Amino acid sequence: MHAETYNGIDELLVKVSGILLTEAVPRRTRGMDCYELPEPIMIKINNPTSRLIKLKERRWPYHIGYAESLWIANGRNDLDFMTCYLPKLNDFSDDGYFIRGGYGPRIRKFNNEISDYSSNEIFEPELSSVDQLSYIIRCLSNEKSSRRAVIDLGDPNKDNFIGNNLKKTKDYPCTRTLQFIINSKNELDLYVHMRSNDFIWGMTGVNIFNFTFIQEYLSQIINVNIGSYYHMVNNLHYYGDYRERIVEMSKSKFDCDIYKYKRDICSFSEFNSKLKKLSIWERELRQNLNTKLIDLESDFMNDWQKVLYQYITKSSVEFVNPTINY
Helix, strand or coil, X not given: CEEEEECCHHHHHHHHHHHXXXXXXXXXXXXXXXXXXXXXXXXXXXXXXXXXXXXXXXXCCCHHHHHHHHHHHCCCCEHHHHCCCCHHXXXXXXXXXXXXXXXXXXXXXXXXXXXXXXXXXCCCCCCCCECHHHHHHHHHHHCCCCCCCEEECCCHHHHCEECCEECCCCCCCCEEEEEEEECCCCEEEEEEEECCEEHHHHHHHHHXXXXXXXXXXXXXXXXXEEEEEEEEECCEEEEHHHHHHHHHHHCCCCCCCCCCCCCCCCCHHHHHHHHHHHHHHHHHHHCCCCCCCCCCCCHHHHHHHHHHHHHHHCCCCCCCCHHHCC
């Protein structure tokens, strides 16, 4: 079993690539050649804001992380939004309209119904569902030493059975829980538990980006510093088609760029308000109804907006966070 500590995502990419090449064992799964670690791995990232992949060998389009973070924050799981940024996502949909296991509604609109989530609207609070972000904020604001601030992403009513039969689906959530803890240094740590994780498209493609992004804006809302990020995986693997790329990454040099935004999101209501403005703006941009940036009165939110603007319009922009300017 591995327990590894890295300063940022690029160091993780290089060193875990080496571990996989040395220790992963072959296994045929779903008709594909797969290589998996025989035991779990736990990874600590000292600087969660060092999430932007700079390794040219990885060939990572960073707009995907920002787009999916907006999708999740709105509690959505529709393809209409995400396929604009990631067309390949359609391959993982059961019905061609929604990603059944999408994390957005499970985080912001968790319910106890049997029917699958189908959320395609900008976030609005619902009395009939549980906003787990709200729970985390209220839990830790009420008691900083709480160990109860856990988001559950598994949903047995939806995920396990159809009648008496096992549910057949292309998308069963890999992430099981996210636990937020304010440590003794008044920093917000995040512990993520994965049942299974694809190294290329899951762990380093979107998961670590999305979850550390949530960790960062929650730390602003709760008014504590961002701490460390812990990523625990029962089955870490990669598919044979990506072996050559993993070999290339294992030989790469890396830096771990860090940037800390000033605190300009001071409450959950302020976050939701800015999120709504950003989401309406993004919808209009995507529909070609608006081509101008707006001021969200937050460096963090404005950079979030600019990444999407740059991707959609192909325009050059200057980010407040210098690590995005590359």
